[in-house]
Amino acid sequence: MAAPLSLSRQASSAPSLERFAGYRMKRAFNVIQSDLAGVLAPFGLRMLTFSALVSLVDEPGLTSAHLAALLDVERPNLVAVVEDLERRGLIRRVAVPTDRRARALCPTKAGRDLCREALGAVQAHEARLFAGLDKGALMAALDVIRTRQG
Amino acid sequence: MAAPLSLSRQASSAPSLERFAGYRMKRAFNVIQSDLAGVLAPFGLRMLTFSALVSLVDEPGLTSAHLAALLDVERPNLVAVVEDLERRGLIRRVAVPTDRRARALCPTKAGRDLCREALGAVQAHEARLFAGLDKGALMAALDVIRTRQG
DNA sequence: TATTGTTATACTCTATAACTATA
DNA sequence: TATAGTTATAGAGTATAACAATA
Numbered sequence: 001m002a003a004p005l006s007l008s009r010q011a012s013s014a015p016s017l018e019r020f021a022g023y024r025m026k027r028a029f030n031v032i033q034s035d036l037a038g039v040l041a042p043f044g045l046r047m048l049t050f051s052a053l054v055s056l057v058d059e060p061g062l063t064s065a066h067l068a069a070l071l072d073v074e075r076p077n078l079v080a081v082v083e084d085l086e087r088r089g090l091i092r093r094v095a096v097p098t099d100r101r102a103r104a105l106c107p108t109k110a111g112r113d114l115c116r117e118a119l120g121a122v123q124a125h126e127a128r129l130f131a132g133l134d135k136g137a138l139m140a141a142l143d144v145i146r147t148r149q150g
Numbered sequence: 151m152a153a154p155l156s157l158s159r160q161a162s163s164a165p166s167l168e169r170f171a172g173y174r175m176k177r178a179f180n181v182i183q184s185d186l187a188g189v190l191a192p193f194g195l196r197m198l199t200f201s202a203l204v205s206l207v208d209e210p211g212l213t214s215a216h217l218a219a220l221l222d223v224e225r226p227n228l229v230a231v232v233e234d235l236e237r238r239g240l241i242r243r244v245a246v247p248t249d250r251r252a253r254a255l256c257p258t259k260a261g262r263d264l265c266r267e268a269l270g271a272v273q274a275h276e277a278r279l280f281a282g283l284d285k286g287a288l289m290a291a292l293d294v295i296r297t298r299q300g
Numbered sequence: 301t302a303t304t305g306t307t308a309t310a311c312t313c314t315a316t317a318a319c320t321a322t323a
Numbered sequence: 324t325a326t327a328g329t330t331a332t333a334g335a336g337t338a339t340a341a342c343a344a345t346a
Contacts, residue, residue, distance in 0.1 A: 016204050016269060021276055021289050022182045023201065027222065028292040029179045032172045048313080051173065054166050065327060072177065074315055079329060101322045101327040119166060126171055129298055133291050139171050141288050142178040148279060198336080215304060224338060229306060251304040251345045 032129065039125045043118045044088070048073065050118060052081050053107070056091055057115045061104040063096070090114055182279065189275045193268045194238070198223065200268060202231050203257070206241055207265045211254040213246070240264060 017023050033047070040050050051071055056062060059070075064082060068075045082105060085091045090111035093103040107115065130138070167173050183197070190200050201221055206212055209220075214232060218225045232255060235241045240261035243253040257265065280288070 015208050017201055017208070020272060021280060021285055021292070022186050022272070024289050024292040024296065025175070025179055025182060026197070028295040029175055030222070031296050031298065032175060036172050046312085047176070051167055058165050058167070063327070064329095072180070073313095075328070076316085076330080077314060082328095099323070099327080101320095103328080122170060122172070129295060130171060133294055134287075135171055137284075137287070138291050139174050141283050142171070142174040144283055145178040145279060146174065146181055148181065196335085213304075214306095223336090225305070226307080226339085227337060232305095249304080249346070253305080 035129065036122065036125065039121050040118060043114060043121070045114075045118055048077070049081050049084060050122070052078065053085060053090060053111060053115050054119065056085075056105050057107045057112050060106045061094070063102045063104060065102075067105065085111070185279065186272065186275065189271050190268060193264060193271070195264075195268055198227070199231050199234060200272075202228065203235060203240060203261060203265050204269065206235075206255050207257045207262050210256045211244070213252045213254060215252075217255065235261070 036047060040046060043050075045053065048071070052067060055067060055070055062070070064078050065075060067082075068078050071078075082091070082093075085105075086093060088110075089108055092106050092108060094106050096102040096104050126135075186197060190196060193200075195203065198221070202217060205217060205220055212220070214228050215225060217232075218228050221228075232241070232243075235255075236243060238260075239258055242256050242258060244256050246252040246254050276285075
């Protein structure tokens with residue numbers, strides 16, 4: 001595939017777009033995301049469902065609202081996720097004695113088991129993806145960016 | 151907002167999710183993306199439109215298919231983008247003598263001007279966002295990830 | 301046969317508005 | 324009033340299938 005017209009004024013070896021970390025990040029994140037989707041698919045999990053399950057195994061009893069705040073998504077987006085997890089017997093919705101509106105989300109044994117397996121697969125995936133890279137430094141940089149809204 | 155049930159078995163100070171670079175990257179990228187959208191909005195540009203315009207200023211005469219390959223998106227997704235850019239007089243579609251199917255996409259003076267202004271705003275934004283960080287190292291790491299599909 | 305640009309379409313992700321039942 | 328969970332909905336973003344014109 002050659003360029004149809006040679007209108008380029010220079011052999012611009014450093015395209016402007018590539019000078020933006022935001023652009024490179026988007027491209028890198030696309031790779032990670034589609035890769036990760038492939039890793040999670042065999043478990044019947046998508047990224048948000050996986051994140052929710054892991055969070056609930058870490059902190060059993062969270063409500064939907066707490067979970068939404070933790071994962072930084074809006075509450076309505078968790079409805080389908082929680083329903084999916086419950087329908088598959090991975091979590092239970094437990095009545096909260098002190099607040100009849102709320103439902104504590106608790107992982108079942110099956111949920112904890114699936115979570116452990118999926119975590120292992122994701123860990124293996126990241127080990128491959130970040131081999132040779134300073135993952136700690138990368139994560140630290142990402143955290144700085146994350147807390148720099150505005 | 152206190153946890154409704156104290157079912158947590160431990161004061162798990164390092165949540166499993168946070169151990170994944172993919173998760174941190176998603177969160178960091180969300181910040182960058184919404185931030186960047188705010189920077190580009192005053193110019194009437196969205197991320198993909200901005201990327202397309204910058205690419206065309208860098209390499210005038212690219213066809214839609216070339217642009218799609220360059221930006222790693224499917225061709226149909228550029229139709230609306232190119233139409234938008236042309237309707238606003240930022241690019242022109244020039245007939246290609248050697249291939250009557252293709253149309254060379256060429257930025258106009260207005261397009262180059264808007265591109266320069268938007269590039270400046272995005273650069274300023276990134277300077278703020280990455281202040282104190284080793285942007286070069288971060289970009290290098292992102293590139294390694296990007297080329298590590300599968 | 302293959303490719304360009306295009307249409308139509310669909311799916312994912314995620315946000316807002318508004319309802320209900322509680323608080 | 325405010326909050327928890329939910330419904331309905333909408334808007335990005337992006338992908339696939341298929342078509343007409345051209346190669």
